[in-house]
Amino acid sequence: MPDLFAGPGGIDCAARELGVRLTGFEWDADAVATRRAAGLPTVHGDVRDYGPEDAPGEDVLTGGPPCQTFSVTGNGAGRRALATVLAAVREAGARGRVAAAGELDERTALVLEPLRWALEAHSSGAPYRAILLEQVPAVLPVWEAYAEVLAGLGYSTACGVLNTEEFGVPQTRRRAVLLARRDGSVALPSPTHGGYRKGFTSGGWVSMGEVMPHREPFEVISNYGTGGDPRNRGRRRSCEPAFTVTGKIFRNRVVGLNEVEQPRFTPGEAGVLQSFPGDWPWSGRDIGQQIGNACPPALARPLLGALA
Structure with a gap:
């Protein structure tokens, strides 16, 4: 096809x-x-x-x-x-x-x-x-x-x-x-x-933590603001699904539950958030895009x- x-x-x-x-x-x-x-x-x-x-x-x-x-x-x-x-x-x-x-x-x-x-x-x-x-x-x-x-x-x-x-x-x-x-x-x-509902720690969805079991529990701080305020960064816990993955995925901060910075997502991790296999061979430039x-x-x- x-x-x-x-x-x-x-x-x-x-x-x-x-x-x-x-x-x-x-x-x-x-x-x-x-x-x-x-x-x-x-x-x-x-x-x-x-x-x-x-x-x-x-x-x-x-x-x-x-x-x-x-x-x-x-x-x-x-x-x-x-x-x-x-x-x-x-x-x-x-x-x-x-x-x-x-x-x-x-x-x-x-x-x-x-x-x-x-x-x-x-x-x-x-x-x-x-x-x-x-x-x-x-x-x-x-x-x-x-x-x-x-x-x-x-x-x-x-x-x-x-x-x-x-x-x-x-x-x-x-x-x-x-x-x-x-x-x-x-x-x-x-x-x-299940569909995602803000504030719930489980609901039948696949969470970030499930596809990244190698990471300690974490929170993602979005590159985008919420409510129209760019300073008000959205946050999602690893027990929730990720925000919509965009070309700016690598700008999102990842912090532990103690607020200590963790490494940002790798191409392989960003790919699994889009449900690709973890070993998908990302190549070339602009991988986030x-x-x-x-x-x-x-x-x-x-x-x-x-x-x-």
Whole structure:
């Protein structure tokens, strides 16, 4: 299956565990270095320069377009242009192809690429059997517009926002998800773990301490402020899931329960907070950004399972 904007291999990691064939398309050289070190099939290039014919015989399309313009920590261009994006999706559905999105900035327009691949595959007479897309919650209206277009092509669809800790990711993170399939009905997977509640020391989630048993009990002091005050740093104990992992994960302070500074997270530790294996071969530069941008494998597994 072609995996667009494949990053360092979050969906790929889950697919390999499930025995699913996958080819990742990724332009960032550092993410590509990690993928190749992990032995993942990879096309190094811009997804806009490729199409379904470049992954022949693969019948599942997955992807997570860049989130920076939609994320609350990004520049907000995608959120401001949401109406234009939705209009472009509906126009593509009516025309059967994605037109040039001249009114959108280049990065925001990338959210239309999975739809282009899906429409081109359908036009060629070899539509994808199933589709999996994920992004930040602000993109949910785009996935809902996608779902309307895909329904017109014979797909059953399901959209929603999922909490990653409810699927065994030792981190609180919300993701907007679209699932679609042509060969049967589809539904979002049911949670397998408890949801996080502030102030509770347990609740059925996977904690930071569980995936880092080599560390003494600790607290993480977030790089971000809470309540809009940058001086009011959020804190999580090792018996809780981590804050959302971002590219700034290595700026978070780690202290013992006696407030003595501990070493900050290593790449391997940051990776396990995103539910990657502890020995994932992080390579190249900007490893924090690679990890923060990745789809958590523990979330990808049940999403792929829902399409099986």
